[in-house]
Amino acid sequence: MIAVVDYHKGNLKSVERGLRFVGGDARITDDPAAIRNASAIVLPGVGAYADAVATMAELGQDEALRERIAAGVPFMGICLGLHLLFDEGVEGAPAGSPAHGLGFARGVVERMPRLSADGAAFKVPHVGWNAVWPATPDGRHASKTAAEAAPASGEQCEPFACPLLANVKPGEYFYFTHSYIAPETPGTVAVTTHSVTFPSAVQVSETAFGLQFHPEKSSDAGMLVLRNFVKFAERA
Amino acid sequence: MLTKRVIPCMDVKDGRVVKGVNFVNLRDAGDPIELAQRYDEQKADEVVFLDITATSDDRATTVVLASRASEQLHLPYTVGGGMRTVADMRRMIAAGADKVSVNSAAVKDPSLLTQAAHAFGTQAVICAIDAKQRRDNPNKWEVYIAGGRTATDIDAVAWAREAAKRGAGEILLTSMDRDGSREGFDCALTRAVARAVDIPVIASGGVGCLEHFAEGIIEGEADAVLAASVFHYGELTVRQVKEYLRGQGVAVRL
Secondary structure, three states: OEEEEOOOOOOOHHHHHHHHHOOOOEEEEOOHHHHHHOOEEEEOOOOOHHHHHHHHHHOOHHHHHHHHHHOOOOEEEEOHHHHOOEEEEOOOOOOOOOEEOOOOEEEEEEEOOOEOOOOOEOOOOEEEEEEEEEOEOOEHHHHHHHHHHOOOOHHHOOOOOOHHHOOOOOOEEEEEEEOEEOOOOOOEEEEEEOOOEEEEEEEOOOOEEEEOOOHHHOHHHHHHHHHHHHHHHHHO | OOOOEEEEEEEEEOOEEOOOOOOOOOOOOOOHHHHHHHHHHOOOOOEEEEEOOOOHHHHHHHHHHHHHHHHHOOOOEEEEOOOOOHHHHHHHHHHOOOEEEEOHHHHHOOHHHHHHHHHHOHHHEEEEEEEEEEOOEEEEEEEEEOOOOEEEEEEHHHHHHHHHHHOOOEEEEEEOOOOOOOOOOOHHHHHHHHHHOOOOEEEEOOOOOHHHHHHHHHOOOOOEEEEOHHHHOOOOOHHHHHHHHHHOOOOOOO
C-alpha cells in the first residue's frame, strides 16, 4: 500500500487518483501507524511549511516519516513535500526562526526571488508549465547553461539520472504552482529556470525523492513519473 | 522558461456542455469530462468549466462534475460561475478543483478575494472581469456584472489592480465587445490590464482564427489565451494553435 500522507491542509484526491490511475494501491491516511506499515509513502504539497510541520508533529507523522525514510522505504515528496525533506523552511514561520523540516537534505527553503540576476522582473508565484532539465554532476550552474541554451541543446542533453525520471525527455514540461524553492543540494537531479534556476527534482537517498512540480497535474508526462514511482516501489 | 498557456473553456449547464460541440468520435458530446480529455490529448494546458446554471440549487451537479474531473483529468482545471461565498468556492476546491473563478460577487464585496486567498492560496483564486469599452473614451473600459447585464461604472483596469492587491492570483479578462464576434481579442484592453498588474492575465473573448491567439499574447501581453467555440466546433485544435504560436516565437508546451 502506498500511503498518501494527509496533514489536514487541503485536497489530496488528485494525487491519490493519479497514483491509482497508473496502478498504485494508494490510500490517503493521517495515521502514523498506517504510514509505518506502508510499502511506499507519498507526501503531497498543500499549505505552508510552518503550518505543515506543526500539524505533522501534532499527529505524530514526522517521526513515522523520519523513521521510514531512513529505513529505505520508497518516498516521494511533491512540492511542499519536497521542501519538507530539507532542514528548514521560512514559509509561514516567524522572521529569523525558520520551521524545522524532516532534515534529509541541508539548507533552508526560501521564497523565490521576483528579480533575476540581471534585474528582470518575474511573476511569483511561479504558476504554469515549465521545462525540466537534467542537472549535471558538477552542480546547477552547468545545467543552467543547458537550460538557457534550450531547446537547441535538448537532443544532446544527457538523460535524467534518477529512476523517477526514467524515460522522461530532457526539457519535458511539467505543471508548477509555488512561491518557495529548495536550496541547491548535491542530490539535485533536475533543474528548472524562472527568475532563478532551482532544483525541480532531488534524490536525497537511494529511495527518497522530491519533486517541485505536480506530476498529478502534468498530463502524460506526469503519469509517466507517477508510474516510475509505483514501479520503483514495487521493486524495492 | 514558463510557457504561455492555451485554455479551452466549456460552458456547463446541469453538468452538460451547452455551447455547440461538434466533435467527431465522442461517445457523449455533451460530457464536459470527455471533451476535456480530448483537449488534454491536444496539449491544452488547463481547462475551465464555467457553470451557467441559472439557480444555485442546481449547483450540486457542478460539484459532481468537479469531483469526476479530479478522478479522470490529469490537468489543472478551474470551476467558475455563480460563486457567491467562500463556502461556494470551498465546495469546488474540496471536490478537487485546482482554481475557482469569481466575478460579480467579488465586485460587490472585494474582501471575498482576500478571504478566498487566505483559505485556498492566491494560486487558486481567479478574478473574472467582464469589460466593455466606454463610448465616450476608447481607452477606458467599464466593468459589467451579472453575466454582462449590469453596468457598474467601475474602471476595469483599476478593478484588476485592486483584485490583484486583494488576493486574486490571476485575472480572467473578457472583452464583452469582442465576445462572440470572431474579430480577435481586444488587445488594447488586455495590454492595459496586463501592464497594471503583476499577476497572470488570461485573455478571453473574440477569437476567430489562429492569428488572434498570437495577437493576444504578443500585442495584448497576455500570459494565457482562452477560447471556446473555435475549439468546440472543431475549427481549430489546441495543437494547431500551439504549433502556430511556436512558429511566432511564443514559448508553448507541445
